[in-house]
Amino acid sequence: MEKQIGKQSVRFENPPYIVSSAAIVGQKEGEGPYAKFFDEILGDDKAGCESWEEAEGKIQEMAANKALSKAGMENKDIRYIIAGDLLGQLMASSFGLIKLEIPMFGVYGACSTMGESISIASMLVDGGFADNILAITSSHFASAEKQFRFPLGYGNQRKRAATWTVTGSGAVVIASKKMAEKVNMSDKNKVHITGITTGKIVDLGVKDSMNMGACMAPAAGNVIIRNLIDNGRKPEWYDKIITGDLGLVGKDILLDIMRSKGYDIADRYMDCGIEIYSREQNIQAGGSGCGCSATMLAGYILKMLESGKWHRVLFVPTGALLSPVSFNEGDSVPGIAHAVVLECGETEV
Template sequence: MALKRVGKHTVKFENPPKIIGTASIVGPKEGKGPLKDYFDIILDDDTLGKDSYEKAECTMMYTVVNEVIKKSGLKSDDIDYFLAGDLLNQTISANYAARDLEIPFFGLYGACSTMTESLSLGAMLMDGGFADHVIASTSSHFSTAERQYRYPLEYGSQRAESAQWTVTGSGAMLLGNEGDYPEVTYVTTGVVKDYGILDSANMGAAMAPAAIDTLNTHFKDTGRTPDYYDIILTGDLGNVGRKLTINLLKEYNYDISKVYNDCGSLIFFDDEQNTQSGGSGCGCSAVVYCGYLYKKMMMKEIKRALIISTGALMSTTSSFQGESIPGIAHAVAIEFD
């Protein structure tokens, strides 16, 4: 019997893991956005001196993992598991970062939902008594994602108004058992939703149904209402997906408009920075959660947060074969009363 299950798809932790540290790194464009003061490292050069953008993304993840370990006063040997993934083929950023870290590693792929996927599984390992310290991480890079999923960078294609700008960034969360830190209290695992969206330039519309379903499930499973939380943050829906989520959740009799925002809508000055519908990518929710949200919680300005990273489970192969874009969303409740 699954004693820690609550409702349909939610887990309630008996011994809530604590987020004892975070680290975030972003590219130059993100470092000029509204949240620039919340990031730990802002790059001057998004190549990091490497000879490819893919190697640069790997270095970003390696850097934030080392940074969060150092900030917490621990050593790599103190970390029991490293859970991470990214957008690149065979999750190479996470794999090669793990190669150099020498921490027991689980590679994950949840597309842009990977931050809450890794955090969910890390929290389960902690509450299950399988680990004392776990790191959850993910990354993305505009230039690696653009040329893998869309067009060669040199092509300079015109971007649709519904398009989102893949965030160059990486975030890492370190979970532990002791200290006065925000706690992971609930995890609601999403199911794959596909409403037949074919347009890869409208990812917000493709992922919003998964976010809506997971939010609805979380509220039903826990008995909570939106106003329980100081903030509800989806990860990567951008402006289009954020509006859809607000409007369609009302059909389930939930009005989240007073406490809700999206990381993709927060991270850029869309008009000034020409980012159309906002940000996306694994790194979008990662750096906003690990930078902006965590620092707000540590200052006790936010005490109860519900974070929901959303992912489009597509590939170049599926797109070329005419497949639609499935979405997934995982929710994590973080509380610091």
């Protein structure tokens, strides 16, 4: 079987399983419409820690342990962790996961990190280099504001195009078929990762870091179209096409981009950043952050697939590749997105 499909896609010969997932979220996320789908809602966004950064690491540790527990696994059963976050030098992942003592690949794709983590994990499992891998990421409103924008005490006004960084961590355990069978997973009741499409960096010159939807939408459109072309599919092949955190502004831009290329996905499109909060929560254009798509995947999307309400989903986390240095030097904000094909039921190989 040819695994390399088209210019940017991979189709797995031995599709890995997602055998467990965990979503830990903060108080604001727990007040949103998807609260019942999350494993735990924090009563304190500092998670009992001294700093916001330490709290984010703690949330990652909690999500990792919860995912392992739900899979009936221990630390020794996991070959690798693939993790990342938004903080400098991936400090939430590094400090948060140190106690697990599992070999780790640290990755950075901004808010697309969950798609990148799952993509790499799936290739390693399909290639026979690991049987069980933990893919995990996180974000925290306060730590992100502190690093990328203004101190919370400054009390700055937020633009209507701005998004609210999700406080939360999402984790999934990705396993080979033989390992999935050991935890009583079958083709009919567990989600398979049947393919991926790795995104390109796309930069159309947008410099407004408070409008990340506009920065990321072109990259999302690029990778979705590439996935369809590489695999010879139409949008209707998927029950849902789900982006990470484009928000209300980025959504409209993406739909316009898709229509301009001859694809109308409006009837099956969803954005995690729009969904995770209600409009009454004063979050401007929606949610964002690595934890946005990760918690929605681990908490909601996988449950919809496992229940049989959806059968095929294109999961497309989106990221804005800015740093405090690039922003302060006046650079534009490039975007990237990674697409993961999720199926539940018999796999198409």
